[in-house]
Amino acid sequence: MSSSILDAMQILADLTDDHAAWFSRAVRGAVYPDFGDAEEGESQKKDDLHFAHMMGQLRQSGLFPDDVVSMLESQKAAIVEKAQSFICGTEGRGEPGTPPIEKEFSAFLEMNETFFARLAQAAKEIVAENNGIDDLTGLRSKAVMLPEIDRELERRARRGNPFVLIYAQVDSYEDLEKIPDGPVLRETKKRFAALIKKVLRTCDDVYLYSGFSYILCLKHTELNGAMSAVKRLRRLLEQSPLSVPDKNSGPLTISCCLTEPVPGEKAQDIIEALRHDLETNSSGPDSVIQLVETSPLERFVNLRSET
Numbered sequence: 001m002s003s004s005i006l007d008a009m010q011i012l013a014d015l016t017d018d019h020a021a022w023f024s025r026a027v028r029g030a031v032y033p034d035f036g037d038a039e040e041g042e043s044q045k046k047d048d049l050h051f052a053h054m055m056g057q058l059r060q061s062g063l064f065p066d067d068v069v070s071m072l073e074s075q076k077a078a079i080v081e082k083a084q085s086f087i088c089g090t091e092g093r094g095e096p097g098t099p100p101i102e103k104e105f106s107a108f109l110e111m112n113e114t115f116f117a118r119l120a121q122a123a124k125e126i127v128a129e130n131n132g133i134d135d136l137t138g139l140r141s142k143a144v145m146l147p148e149i150d151r152e153l154e155r156r157a158r159r160g161n162p163f164v165l166i167y168a169q170v171d172s173y174e175d176l177e178k179i180p181d182g183p184v185l186r187e188t189k190k191r192f193a194a195l196i197k198k199v200l201r202t203c204d205d206v207y208l209y210s211g212f213s214y215i216l217c218l219k220h221t222e223l224n225g226a227m228s229a230v231k232r233l234r235r236l237l238e239q240s241p242l243s244v245p246d247k248n249s250g251p252l253t254i255s256c257c258l259t260e261p262v263p264g265e266k267a268q269d270i271i272e273a274l275r276h277d278l279e280t281n282s283s284g285p286d287s288v289i290q291l292v293e294t295s296p297l298e299r300f301v302n303l304r305s306e307t
Contacts, residue, residue, distance in 0.1 A: 234286070
């Protein structure tokens, strides 16, 4: 395991220990209102600064998506705010000097459990990512995608084995990305991944490219075989429809752009071309298109003209 991952794991361990110590003080302050009143404000400032410093270290590591770090920050802020309502105010109490209202205190405990669980989940995800697997979906991770596909391209150049790359993207991904991370969204991601895995053979690979975008690598397959796999996926989505949680927008669909790479191409260039073609040439939701073949120079010029 690399030193950067070990460092990130240590930060998560320190966060867990620090939060446990803070939580102990917060519970004591909630139950005994006079405990630590004089020092609580100053102590909380130090805790906030230390937490912000560690969040900055997690961001700098580059091992955690920014939305994960932001979610940890917002969860911590909400827990602290709830604790302050018990310790420094009367919002969470029936009357000053009385124990916290049970409903409010239970909500505080649940928020804390969720925060601890997310820290533990982050540690699991980084270990899984280091092993090339996305912990939530079980798909191959983006971290290993480019080197593995480049090796497949080299193998094709040597042996002439055909294979097809597919860029698949959920059509309503913008709506899905606006949903806060939680059980409903995570379950939707898992179910989508499970459907994709059903259309693959044991020799094929699928990579999680982003939240609801995927790269399928179909080995020993030509375009006709890849089209059959895409049709199976669309059929599965019709049989087991998924929808955007909390929205009445109908079942989700997926659009795909596919190509049979030629020897000499690089995985990064092919994937960018697939994504670009799907965004600019698709006919709308539930589209399947074939990559328009252009030279690497033409692709570069086209991509530059779009920016």
